[in-house]
Amino acid sequence: MTASDGGGPGVDLHLELSAAGGRRAALVAALREAVRGGRLAPGTRLPPYRSLAADLGVARNTVADAYAELVAEGWLTSRQGSGTRVAERVAAPAPRSVRPTAPPPLPHDLVQGKPDPAAFPRTAWATAARRALAAAPHEAFGIGDPHGRTELRHALAEYLARVRGVRTAPDRIVVCSGAAHALRLLARVLGPADPWAVEAYGLPFHRGLLAEAGITTLPVAVDGDGARVADIPRPARAVLLTPAHQFPTGGPLHPERRAGALEWARDSGGLVIEDDYDGEFRYDRRPVGAVQGLDPERTVLVGSVSKSLSPALRIGWMCLPSALVGPVVAAKGEREPHSSATDQLTLADLLSSGAYDRHVRRMRRRYRLRRDRLTALLAERAPAVRVTGIAAGLHAVLELPPGTERAVLAATARRGVAVEGLDLYRHPDAPHPGGGAGDGLVVGYATPPERLYEPALEALCDGLDEVLGV
Structure with missing residues (x-):
């Protein structure tokens, strides 16, 4: 049966009352299971006696007695003027994971294509x-x-x-x-x-x-x-x-x-x-x-x-x-x-x-400064790495020496940098540039929070330095 608040201050409540045993015992068992299983969260206000009794087709005293028993057991609390609520100390067990947990995201997000969500x-x-x-x-x-x-x-x-x-x-x-x-x-x-x-x-x-x-x-x-x-x-x-x-x-x-x-x-x-x-x-x-x-x-x-x-x-x-x-x-x-x-x-x-x-102009200034900081740090820390393309958009491509893309990706990942290689975007039927030419990183500079942007760039340069010795 579905119990609703009848327009009162409670909540809609779905309860399945067992046909076996008395109505009071069935109601106590259904409410206890709803709380134990987490369907009724701590602090949830239950429907008033009259509303729940009318919805379930039971006597008002049946609901009152069921509430009282669960209050005595500690599942519910009842206070004057506050109604009957699920006790705060009752917490649903954490659901068991049926799949291996995904690895945590890397702390420095330089993946392209994402604007600054805080902006x-x-x-x-x-x-x-x-x-x-x-x-x-x-x-x-x-x-x-x-x-x-x-x-x-x-x-x-x-x-x-x-x-x-x-x-x-x-x-x-x-x-x-x-x-x-x-x-x-x-x-x-x-x-x-x-x-x-x-x-x-x-x-x-x-x-x-x-x-x-x-x-x-x-x-x-x-x-x-x-x-x-x-x-x-x-x-x-x-x-x-x-x-x-x-x-x-x-x-x-x-x-x-x-x-x-x-x-x-x-x-x-x-x-x-x-x-x-x-x-x-x-x-x-x-x-x-x-x-x-x-x-x-x-x-x-x-x-x-x-x-x-x-x-x-x-x-x-x-x-x-x-x-x-x-x-x-x-x-x-x-x-x-x-x-x-x-x-x-x-x-x-x-x-x-x-x-x-106005918003676009503001973001244009912000992203331009971020790109400028990227190119300035690369000029200082990795002068052999060239930033290709025009000053535009939310990403930049760093041109790498032939044959170094995979090693650089591994080195930056070890330093917590999420970034992608240029080869990821190549059409599978397009010929790969000869001799490994065309290696590069696609660096998104829009996403990191301001306080994490400089550390992300430093970690990126550390990875470049490990492989390229720049």
Whole structure:
């Protein structure tokens, strides 16, 4: 039977009363087991006698007597004006582990891709949420539109045009739960018949989700000027690029190659998919505009707030060619199951009020200083190690001497540094650079708390010194 508080100050309570024995004994046994097993935590207030008796179909005195017996045994406490509660000294036994415990995380987190979680603009977000909820129409709390909230799509169209040079309209923006969700939807729309070209260095996760959709990926070599778009294989239906800041090697796509990618798309009937994962974070100059602005009908721009705000928000977007809007919305489904409508409304307010711009500028300064501290310490402690790519984003690549990547990873791990090697991101079908060239570390400098950042960099340099003797 389920016992509820009947509108009183207790709690909803599910109890199974045994058919054997009297009702009082069965109630005592059920309550004792609920406390012993941890379903009723210490301090939990139980329903009043009358409420529990009515829900269980027993006499009020039966409940009173059961409570009194458990109070006498020490399972419960009863005080005037406070009701009957689970005794504080009664603690549920710790659950036994059925699997070996995972090793503790390394103390110095320099893994790429994660913004500083402590920097989330809580006050600005809370203020925007209050305004957004007060202004939201009633229909915002019903079944979601698979296009995404109109307020957010209008705010994104204005913001992306102003900051990233994007040419789009609200009805050509589809809100999704992040870049991965966007790629899954595009993979579903384009289908598995034709391969996609991808940069020879990129996220294994993205290649994996395309493989799950039955899509073959063909690597395109990258260098200091980004992807070599002249080498895009002709059978490819789409090419996935990171033009603003090649991930992870760090070079921007050269202007001639930007034009070349679009020329390939026009000649082949293909599609350029632009992953604008950290396009707002350029430190050496103003951010370069998106490729999408050069040809909106041949480019899909994919963006999210995973780097600028938090990956926990699960909000991303696609700026689509007109012909793809309907198919993408159809692939997404009639209901919006992914991004919270209230979070979308809050982000729309954050964008429209200018609070998002202020936060990005603040984080740009913070991350630039962190990158500067990394490069300065390396120049002092490991001058033979070169930081490649442009000053941008939340990570940097440290170029290592050929054949040293694995040894450096082992040495830094012994010093408690979590960091990744460049080879992790190489496409499995891309040729490995000859002689072990291309070894490197991908260092994320955004995540560590400020007090731990310097120790993390020192430990990293200690690991480099052990292997390289610098």
